[in-house]
Each structure stands twice: as C-alpha cells, then as structure tokens.
Amino acid sequence: MLARLRQLRPRLYPLLGVGLGGWFFVLALGFYSTEVGFTRLIEFGHYFHERALPQMQEIRHHVVVGTPGYDGQFYAQIALHPLLQEDDLVRAADNLPYRARRIASSWAAWLLGFGQPVFIIQAYAILNLLCWYAAALLLLHWIPLTSAFNFLRWSGCLLCAGTAMSIRQSLADLPAMVLILAGVLLLERGRPWLSAGVLALSGLTKETSVLAAAGRAEPLPFSIPSWLRQIAYAALVALPMLLWMVWLGSRFGFDSMGGARNFALPGVELGAKITDTARTLIDRGRPWPGFWTLLALLAQIAWLLVRFVPRLPWWRIGAVFAVLALFLGEAVFEGYIGAYARAVLPLTFAFNLLLVPTRLGWAFLILGNLSILAFLPSLRVHEPWPAHRLYEERGAIPIRSVESQRERETRAFLRWMQPPPPVAPHAAADWGERWEPASEGSRWGQRRPQPGAAWIVRIEGDPLLLGLHVTVVPEVTGSMPARLETGPPPGRVLWSGELPASAERWKLPPFELPPGKNELRLVPADPAHNLGAFKFDDPTFILHPSGADPP
Structure with missing residues (x-):
C-alpha cells in the first residue's frame, strides 16, 4: 500500500495544479453574465458613463452605480481606438496621455476582438484570465510541480493579491508579468535580443516593466564588451516605451502625463503605510487582507536580503522592484489593500522563484505568500449595495x-x-x-x-x-x-x-x-x-x- 502511494505521489502535485486551474475556470465563469458578458471584470463607473465613447454607450456592459469605477474602463475604451485617432477619447478617459502609456493591452484586445467593438470589449475583459493561465504554464519552467513546496510556490504567484487585483479590475499588471516571464525564459535559453523585444513589449504594457532588463546584467567583474552588451540590451528594452511616451507628450502635452502621486522620497510612503496599518490593527484588534498583503511584501524584501544571490537573473529583477517599492507614492499605497500589491508583482514572482526548501525557506514561503488571503476578497464583485x-x-x-x-x-x-x-x-x-x-x-x-x-x-x-x-x-x-x-x-x-x-x-x-x-x-x-x-x-x-x- 505504501509503495502504491509512493508511485502515485509524483502525479499528485500535477493533478493539484490541474485542479487549481479548473477551480479558477469555475471562478472566472462567475463573472460572466448573458446580458453583459465578462464586463463586470472591467468595473465601469457610473460617474464616467455619460463621458464614455458613443460606441461604448451602445455596447451592453456592466456599470457600477454610484462610483467612478476604475482604470480598466479607460484602457478598454482606448482598445476601441488603439491608434488614439478618436477625439472623443480625450473626454472619455480621465487622463488620456497617462492611460495611453500602457497601450499594449489595448492593442492586444483590438486584435483579439478582430476590430469589432463588442468583441474588443469582451476580449479586453478576459485578457487577464488568459494571462493567468499563460503565467501558470510559464512558471512550470522554473517551478515543476514535483513537491508540496513547489506547488505552494507556484500557487503563491497565481493567487497573490497583485494577481487578483489585476484580474478583477482588468489592469495591465498581469499581462506585463506574463511578458516578463517570457522575456526571462528567452534570455535563459540564449535568445537575448528576442528577449529584449518581449521585455520592450512589456514596457508598453506597463512602463515599470522595463526594470526587468536588470535580469540581463552580467556578474562582476565587468568588461567593456559586457558593458556594451548590457547597454544595448537595456536600450532595446526601454527605447520603444520612451519613444511612445515622447510621442504622447508631443501630441497631448508633457504637462498632462500625470502620475506625480505615484512616487515619493524613498521609504516615506511605505513607512506611512506600515504606521497606518499598525494603528488600524490596534484599533480593530484583528488582521485583515490589507495587513497580510503588507506583511507579505516586507517578507519578500527581507528574503532578498537573506538569500543574497545577485548572480541569478530573478534575484536582480526582484531587487529592482524591491527598490521600486521604496519609491512608491501615496496614490499607490492608499486603499484597504493598495495598488502596491500589483505594482511590485514581479517582486512576488521573483520571491517565489528564489525560495529554497530549507526550514527558513518554509517560514518565508508562508510569510511571503500571506497575500493569498486577499485573493478572494480582491475578486469580489462590486455590485451597488x-x-x-x-x-x-x-x-x-x-x-x-x-x-x-x-x-x-x-x-x-x-x-x-x-x-x-x-x-x-x-x-x-x-x-x-x-x-x-x-x-x-x-x-x-x-x-x-x-x-x-x-x-x-x-x-x-x-x-x-x-x-x-x-x-x-x-x-x-x-x-x-x-x-x-x-x-x-x-x-x-x-x-x-x-x-x-x-x-x-x-x-x-x-x-x-x-x-x-x-x-x-x-x-x-x-x-x-x-x-x-x-x-x-x-x-x-x-x-x-x-x-x-x-x-
């Protein structure tokens, strides 16, 4: 009997992985409606309904009454005109040049929807769902499902708060993360220039994704040829995003690019978030998903210091996003969980990819993935009470x-x-x-x-x-x-x-x-x-x- 169980053990964790994928499929179907499709995932707000594109108003979609909605509603409308040639886009979006910086998801939705408005909106709504499965498959390259430790690392990436928030509000974070995974995989397989192209596309999906070019940095000692290769690689990754932003600025004005509240002096807003969370914990007397998510972030940063291995590409990627976390501003940390959970999503993935099955590794596995407790709450449907x-x-x-x-x-x-x-x-x-x-x-x-x-x-x-x-x-x-x-x-x-x-x-x-x-x-x-x-x-x-x- 024990021998039989040992034979079944190698199959157990792949079956659990398939089961998790099936569970997520059922969960995703819960967002579908025969009347509005998957548009509940985009979170269109009542406040912006009258400003929406005429095409958008003709499409049946879910609108949350009494709220401004969230950012995905603007990216979805940009997908209807991804070349930004429609003048009404300026009125429909809260800040068009700022939203249009993350244009790649809108391009993808336009292609998946074959240029048809109804299909484009539905394609944009399910884009994050498709990316969840793409991330699950790409992660198997680094985390084969051969043990409980690996299954938990794999699940920690797919079920973290940042992943959930990107899915629930149809944002660019998870699609950008999938492109980062693909870019690093190509880099490890000896295709650096193709990798640079994929990471450049991730930068057009979300601009901070260009920081993943740190994965290409070569270990010490540096030589002139290695410096030149690294500079060329970084330039290829960042240049398309920079050129796109320059074009947006020249067309709409550089003073309208927005995002000033997204950044602050290092550690200021992170420290304020820690203080605010501690005060709230004392007042409430019990933790909540925002508390677990912040604790997970701090554990992830601590693990990079404990396991200091800068020779590994994923350590370098995790490190640059840990530094980014220190510079995030008030707008990113505000909220009961906060957008920081998705802003540093590559840090969460890198953290899980760097874990090792030691006693300390098990402890950090638990602490660094506590934001899983925010996964289902983050996916709740925002119906008007x-x-x-x-x-x-x-x-x-x-x-x-x-x-x-x-x-x-x-x-x-x-x-x-x-x-x-x-x-x-x-x-x-x-x-x-x-x-x-x-x-x-x-x-x-x-x-x-x-x-x-x-x-x-x-x-x-x-x-x-x-x-x-x-x-x-x-x-x-x-x-x-x-x-x-x-x-x-x-x-x-x-x-x-x-x-x-x-x-x-x-x-x-x-x-x-x-x-x-x-x-x-x-x-x-x-x-x-x-x-x-x-x-x-x-x-x-x-x-x-x-x-x-x-x-």
Whole structure:
C-alpha cells in the first residue's frame, strides 16, 4: 500500500495544479453574465458613463452605480481606438496621455476582438484570465510541480493579491508579468535580443516593466564588451516605451502625463503605510487582507536580503522592484489593500522563484505568500449595495453612516459579501444647478461652483443630522472666509469659517436638516470674492445618530 502511494505521489502535485486551474475556470465563469458578458471584470463607473465613447454607450456592459469605477474602463475604451485617432477619447478617459502609456493591452484586445467593438470589449475583459493561465504554464519552467513546496510556490504567484487585483479590475499588471516571464525564459535559453523585444513589449504594457532588463546584467567583474552588451540590451528594452511616451507628450502635452502621486522620497510612503496599518490593527484588534498583503511584501524584501544571490537573473529583477517599492507614492499605497500589491508583482514572482526548501525557506514561503488571503476578497464583485445606491440620476452624491465611513477611512476590510452598516433609506443627495466641470480632462465628479451653486439633499420622514466631507482644491493663494447656508437668502447658517488654503479633504461638523428639499449653498463671506477659484470633488454626506453632539 505504501509503495502504491509512493508511485502515485509524483502525479499528485500535477493533478493539484490541474485542479487549481479548473477551480479558477469555475471562478472566472462567475463573472460572466448573458446580458453583459465578462464586463463586470472591467468595473465601469457610473460617474464616467455619460463621458464614455458613443460606441461604448451602445455596447451592453456592466456599470457600477454610484462610483467612478476604475482604470480598466479607460484602457478598454482606448482598445476601441488603439491608434488614439478618436477625439472623443480625450473626454472619455480621465487622463488620456497617462492611460495611453500602457497601450499594449489595448492593442492586444483590438486584435483579439478582430476590430469589432463588442468583441474588443469582451476580449479586453478576459485578457487577464488568459494571462493567468499563460503565467501558470510559464512558471512550470522554473517551478515543476514535483513537491508540496513547489506547488505552494507556484500557487503563491497565481493567487497573490497583485494577481487578483489585476484580474478583477482588468489592469495591465498581469499581462506585463506574463511578458516578463517570457522575456526571462528567452534570455535563459540564449535568445537575448528576442528577449529584449518581449521585455520592450512589456514596457508598453506597463512602463515599470522595463526594470526587468536588470535580469540581463552580467556578474562582476565587468568588461567593456559586457558593458556594451548590457547597454544595448537595456536600450532595446526601454527605447520603444520612451519613444511612445515622447510621442504622447508631443501630441497631448508633457504637462498632462500625470502620475506625480505615484512616487515619493524613498521609504516615506511605505513607512506611512506600515504606521497606518499598525494603528488600524490596534484599533480593530484583528488582521485583515490589507495587513497580510503588507506583511507579505516586507517578507519578500527581507528574503532578498537573506538569500543574497545577485548572480541569478530573478534575484536582480526582484531587487529592482524591491527598490521600486521604496519609491512608491501615496496614490499607490492608499486603499484597504493598495495598488502596491500589483505594482511590485514581479517582486512576488521573483520571491517565489528564489525560495529554497530549507526550514527558513518554509517560514518565508508562508510569510511571503500571506497575500493569498486577499485573493478572494480582491475578486469580489462590486455590485451597488442597496443602502449605497446613488439612484440613476446625474450627479448623485453618497450618504453614508458614521460607521461605514469610519470603515472606509481606516482602510479596514469589510468581510467579503457582507453589506456595510445601513444608511438613511429615505434620503438622497446630488449636485444641484450651476456647478461646472473643473476642466475638460478632469474627473467627472470634480466641479467648480458658479454663483448660486448648491448641493441638494432630499429627506423624507424625520429630520437628519448630516456632516459633509468633500475634497477642496484651491487655485488661489491663502484661505478664503465662507459660510454654508440653507433656505431662502439670507439663509440659516450651517457653518462659517475659512476654506482650506491647500488641497485637502474638508470635513464639516454635523448639522440638522429638516424633511423636504434642502439647498446647501456655499457662499463667500465677502461678496467681492469668487468661489470659482476652488474645485470640489467627491462629496459625501455623513449620517450621524440622532441627538449626537457636533465634534
């Protein structure tokens, strides 16, 4: 009997691998709908729906009500016109030159969809699903499924948070990772120049992928010929991406390339993320997927220091992406998990490829792959919760309870499929008249007030105690005295003070509003001043318990 089990053991782990692939197939089918196909994976947002391309509006697709959606919606629309010849793309995307830098996925979707709009959108939606299987096959070159240790390393790459986020939101991270795997494989097989071409394509998929050219670096001592080869290889990898970015800048303007918040001084935002996560852990008293993901990142960086083998291509690739993690900015670390999990996806893959089956290796295998605990939560479908539905009307504004807002602000994880605390069932808010888009290229939700501009809050039943959170972006130097009032002029003053002197999230204390239609007007204390010099974005009304005292 034992002999029979030993004979079956070599087949066990390949069967587990096939089983994992089958499980993922069933999971992927869960995103399919006979009405909208796989477009739930793209996460089109209600806020950008009216700005979408006319072709996009004619295609039946899933739209999440009451949210701006996510970046994949812009890449998908670029795929309809991958040569960027359609003028409406500037309006449809939040920042076209910034999004168009990652053009290769859009090209691929256009080719897979045979140039037909309906097929292109579906092809873009399933691109990450196809890349998951491609990554699974390519990884077998380095991680044969011959042991439990190898199976866990292989699974750690495929089930990490970064992989899940790329799939769930139809982003460029996993497709770029597949090209990096293919490029390194070609490099190891003695095809350096073909490898450079594949990595160049990965740079057009996601610009930071060009850092994988570090895999070609030759060990010490350097010689002049080796230096020249390395420079030529790096140039071939980076040049297409650089030329493409120069072309985008020349056409749309270099000042509109965006991405400034993606980077920061080394260690600043990573340190802030660690501090914020520790504080949240103390407040909550229990871990959540964002905590496990951050712990996994730190373990991956630590393993590169423990196993210092710069002669290996994957160590060099992991090292450059570990350094990249130190330079990532606030925009990448914010959120209950954070985009950093996918931004340094090559680090996660390199980490697993470098693990060795020692006692220490087993310990790091577990620690460095804790983000697996975020895989299913990251793949949850973002259906609009009934309490958060913002109604099918232009410019709706969310009303959230104090508890649900606190969950969002602490970046805490709401359990998968568990609805947030209920909010006001008989209240609705929206932008009133006389608000204009801040600029043609800005987010749809960012607006500039004209004289008489107001937010509208409709209440049925009892009076409600509401606070207001809104992002304020001044375009003038210094603060400006103002007041928030309601009712016929001169109205009842709800708040008076100074508008922020710099961009910040502005939080007003709660005020009571009666049933009916309430117009909330923000007016300058000095009629000679103009509030048009301020931009307002992402307003949210916060419902406080009845009888609560203002802070």
